[in-house]
Amino acid sequence: MIRFENVTKVYDQKARPALDSVNLEIDRGEFAFLVGASGSGKSTFLRLVLKEDRATSGAVYVAGQNVANISSWRVPRLRRGIGVVFQDFRLLPQKNVFANVAFAMQVIGKSRSIIRDTVPEVLKTVGLEGKEHRMPHELSGGEQQRVAIARAVVNRPGILLADEPTGNLDPTTSMGIMGVLDKINQNGTTVVMATHDDDIVNEMRKRVVELRNGIVIRDEARALYTSMMPVVGQSRRFKDASGRPDGSAADPGDGPVSSQPGEEL
Amino acid sequence: MRLAFILSEIGSGLRRNLSMVVSVILVTFVSLTFVGAAGMLQLQINQMKGYWYDKVQVAIFLCGDGSTAAGCATGTATPEQQENLRTLLESPAVAQYINDFQFESKDDAYKHFKEQFSNSPIVDSVTPDQLPASFRINMKDPEKYQIISETFSSQPGVETVIDQRQVLERLFSVMNAASLVAVIIAGVMIVCAILLIATTIRLSAFSRRRETGIMRLVGASKTVIQLPFILEGVIAAVIGAALASGTLWAVAHFFLGEYMSKQYPDTAFISPAQTLILAPALLGLGATLAGISSLLTLRRYLRV
Ligand SMILES: Nc1ncnc2c1ncn2[C@@H]1O[C@H](COP(=O)(O)OP(=O)(O)O)[C@@H](O)[C@H]1O
Ligand SMILES: [Mg+2]
Numbered sequence: 001m002i003r004f005e006n007v008t009k010v011y012d013q014k015a016r017p018a019l020d021s022v023n024l025e026i027d028r029g030e031f032a033f034l035v036g037a038s039g040s041g042k043s044t045f046l047r048l049v050l051k052e053d054r055a056t057s058g059a060v061y062v063a064g065q066n067v068a069n070i071s072s073w074r075v076p077r078l079r080r081g082i083g084v085v086f087q088d089f090r091l092l093p094q095k096n097v098f099a100n101v102a103f104a105m106q107v108i109g110k111s112r113s114i115i116r117d118t119v120p121e122v123l124k125t126v127g128l129e130g131k132e133h134r135m136p137h138e139l140s141g142g143e144q145q146r147v148a149i150a151r152a153v154v155n156r157p158g159i160l161l162a163d164e165p166t167g168n169l170d171p172t173t174s175m176g177i178m179g180v181l182d183k184i185n186q187n188g189t190t191v192v193m194a195t196h197d198d199d200i201v202n203e204m205r206k207r208v209v210e211l212r213n214g215i216v217i218r219d220e221a222r223a224l225y226t227s228m229m230p231v232v233g234q235s236r237r238f239k240d241a242s243g244r245p246d247g248s249a250a251d252p253g254d255g256p257v258s259s260q261p262g263e264e265l
Numbered sequence: 266m267r268l269a270f271i272l273s274e275i276g277s278g279l280r281r282n283l284s285m286v287v288s289v290i291l292v293t294f295v296s297l298t299f300v301g302a303a304g305m306l307q308l309q310i311n312q313m314k315g316y317w318y319d320k321v322q323v324a325i326f327l328c329g330d331g332s333t334a335a336g337c338a339t340g341t342a343t344p345e346q347q348e349n350l351r352t353l354l355e356s357p358a359v360a361q362y363i364n365d366f367q368f369e370s371k372d373d374a375y376k377h378f379k380e381q382f383s384n385s386p387i388v389d390s391v392t393p394d395q396l397p398a399s400f401r402i403n404m405k406d407p408e409k410y411q412i413i414s415e416t417f418s419s420q421p422g423v424e425t426v427i428d429q430r431q432v433l434e435r436l437f438s439v440m441n442a443a444s445l446v447a448v449i450i451a452g453v454m455i456v457c458a459i460l461l462i463a464t465t466i467r468l469s470a471f472s473r474r475r476e477t478g479i480m481r482l483v484g485a486s487k488t489v490i491q492l493p494f495i496l497e498g499v500i501a502a503v504i505g506a507a508l509a510s511g512t513l514w515a516v517a518h519f520f521l522g523e524y525m526s527k528q529y530p531d532t533a534f535i536s537p538a539q540t541l542i543l544a545p546a547l548l549g550l551g552a553t554l555a556g557i558s559s560l561l562t563l564r565r566y567l568r569v
Contacts, residue, residue: 050482073487080484092475103476107485109267155483 001159001190002026002049007058009044009214018044020214021058026192026207028158031185033201034194035225036211042194045211046161049192050082051075063158080108083152083160083189087167089144091136097123097147098132104151118154126150126180142173149180153189160184162193166200174200198225267489274493275500278469285465286501292461293505293554294512296454297547301513303447304543306440308535313436315533316377318429321367321401323410325350325417326424329397337424342398346422350400353420362412364403371398384536385526397424455554458505462498462555463562469494470567477567491563498555506551510544 002025009019019041026032034042047053048060051067060067062078070078091100098119105115123129126146136144145165152160162181166174178200185191195201201208201224208223209216279286327347328337339346347368353359354366369377375393382388402413410428417426470477480490518537526534 076484076486078484079482084482090475090479092479103479104483106267106270107480107483107489109270109489151479151483 001028001030001063002192003061004045004048005059005061007048007055007060009041009048009053010056011044017056017214019048019055019211022214022216024209024216024219026190028190029185029188030207031182031191031204032193032207032209033204034192034209034211035196035201037196040211041214042211043163044214046084046163046192046194049159049161050084051078076108080155081157081159083149083155083157085145085148085152085160085162085165087164089136089141089148089168091144091147091151093136095136096132097128097134097136097139100136100147101150101154104154108155110155119150122150122154125153125183127176140173141169142176145169145177146180149177149184153184157189159190159192162191162195164195164197165193166195166197171199175203178204201225271489271492271496275496278473278493278497279500281472282465282469282497285461285468286497289458289462289465289498289501289555290505290508292454292458293502293551294508296451296458297506297509297551298512299447299451299454300550301509301540301543301547303444303451304546305513305517305535305540306444306447308539308543310437310440312381312533312535312539313433315381318433321403322407322428322430323402323404323413324427324429325400325402325413326397326427327399328422328424330394337422339421342422346420347398350417350420350422353416354400354402359413359416362405362409364405366400366402369399369401371396374398381533384522384534385530387530458502459554459558462502462558465501466494466498466559466562467566469497470563491567494563494567495556495559498559499552502551502555503548506547507544509551510541510547513540513543516540 004022004024007019007022008017010017022041022045034045036042044053048055049062049067051060051070054068063081065078067078092103095103101119101122102115105118110118120129120132123132126149128143128146128150131139131143134143136147139147145168149160149162149165160181165181166177169177174197181191181193182204205222205224207221208218208225210218327342327350328340330341351368354363371393374396375391378391378396379388404410404413407428407430410431414426414428417423477490514537517535517540521534522537526532
């Protein structure tokens with residue numbers, strides 16, 4: 001679903017690269033954590049998937065397509081297949097919960113009746129039934145993040161990217177959010193979550209990709225936040241260039257990003 | 266759905282930036298009024314030129330009923346006198362200075378008069394009898410007017426010989442200078458309008474960066490993201506252009522039609538309806554200005 005081939009990203013010629021020769025493949029339906037200290041390149045990774053930035057070298061594939069070959073007027077279509085959630089929620093303060101979620105459908109031209117049917121359904125998925133008419137400032141941080149998740153997945157993207165979604169939340173609330181993300185993943189959406197919250201990673205026991213200074217130093221399935229195996233990261237990286245934890249074959253059908261391809265527009 | 270969405274975005278944008286929008290309206294209004302004033306002066310010059318101005322330079326008016334000139338002792342010019350004048354015009358001595366000439370009968374004169382003064386009350390009180398017949402001469406060299414004048418002034422049946430250019434040229438050069446000044450002022454004001462529209466769009470894009478950021482992320486098309494901003498500028502500019510068109514119409518109706526045409530009944534003025542041919546040009550110019558300046562601004566300030 002997402003494949004990085006030797007991707008390097010340099011923002012500033014004088015500084016070290018934000019990402020340095022990253023090779024990584026994330027399969028359809030997978031749940032992967034991107035961990036590492038602040039500045040290790042997690043957000044940069046996510047931005048490259050969205051084509052918010054272009055890789056300095058190497059190739060980024062999303063749903064089998066090299067994003068470098070997507071012309072600017074087709075970038076919106078790429079982004080419709082990818083939901084994004086941030087640490088700071090980014091809700092529209094003057095719109096209520098329903099309108100915030102509906103906004104994501106309005107701007108891509110969904111009809112009013114589809115919006116009326118879909119939004120409550122998605123709000124139910126994230127556990128916000130009955131709160132349609134609340135304003136963002138009337139919600140707790142956890143609830144606001146649920147609204148943001150609802151907005152990210154309301155158009156049924158095949159991929160959900162989350163950049164430290166629990167960064168502003170207390171541990172209990174964070175676990176609630178993880179439950180929502182897990183549920184969305186169970187429904188078939190590929191989830192990539194950047195975080196440096198070790199409790200969450202240890203609790204979830206999902207695939208963990210660890211970055212340090214832009215280099216993938218570890219890639220393990222069902223892993224913990226800190227590796228049990230010293231120096232294993234570096235050695236694995238050279239043993240398995242695809243960066244895949246188990247070395248299995250690539251996802252054969254790299255179809256469209258959307259989990260419901262027929263639903264476009 | 267998308268259209269409704271774009272419209273509601275435009276509405277909220279206009280409301281949020283009301284004071285900026287009002288200043289865009291006023292600046293385009295003033296600048297386009299100057300553009301329109303230049304256009305109106307040109308229309309007025311055309312109106313005053315009448316039927317003959319661009320075709321001939323010299324007119325030989327024949328005696329009419331009430332003529333008192335020396336050559337009109339016998340009253341209205343007779344057909345023989347007309348024939349003599351024509352022969353004289355065709356004689357080599359005179360013909361060498363002339364490209365060609367035309368005869369304007371009393372009826373022709375009445376027709377042309379009615380066209381030129383269609384907007385003036387005077388047209389109803391004039392009959393063909395009151396208008397003199399004339400020979401209209403297109404000179405090879407308009408500077409040689411004196412020769413024609415000396416040859417024909419004393420001919421029987423000729424009331425007067427007039428060099429039309431001399432009468433109107435000075436007035437026209439003043440009016441042309443005035444249009445030039447109007448165009449220059451308009452040019453400066455248009456630069457102001459473009460800069461102001463650019464600033465407005467920039468502010469508008471800044472105040473809505475949250476929305477546009479989310480729109481980008483959920484995959485809204487460039488059109489849906491940018492169109493509300495562009496249309497905001499275009500709508501403000503078009504309102505300004507409409508106000509300018511209305512002002513020109515009012516000037517033609519109240520100032521020229523009600524006041525000037527009574528003060529100067531023998532001058533032909535443009536009608537209010539004629540100023541309306543300037544309106545589409547002004548509306549188009551306003552919309553184009555706003556469209557171009559907002560496109561250029563958005564390219565820099567609104568990432569898509
Ligand atoms: N827009 C940018 N311009 C310049 N440098 C940047 C930019 N974004 C990130 N960086 C640099 O790239 C490195 C990786 O940043 P980032 O991907 O944000 O890391 P993380 O999300 O893991 O904290 C950091 O050194 C950061 O300073
Ligand atoms: Mg980050």
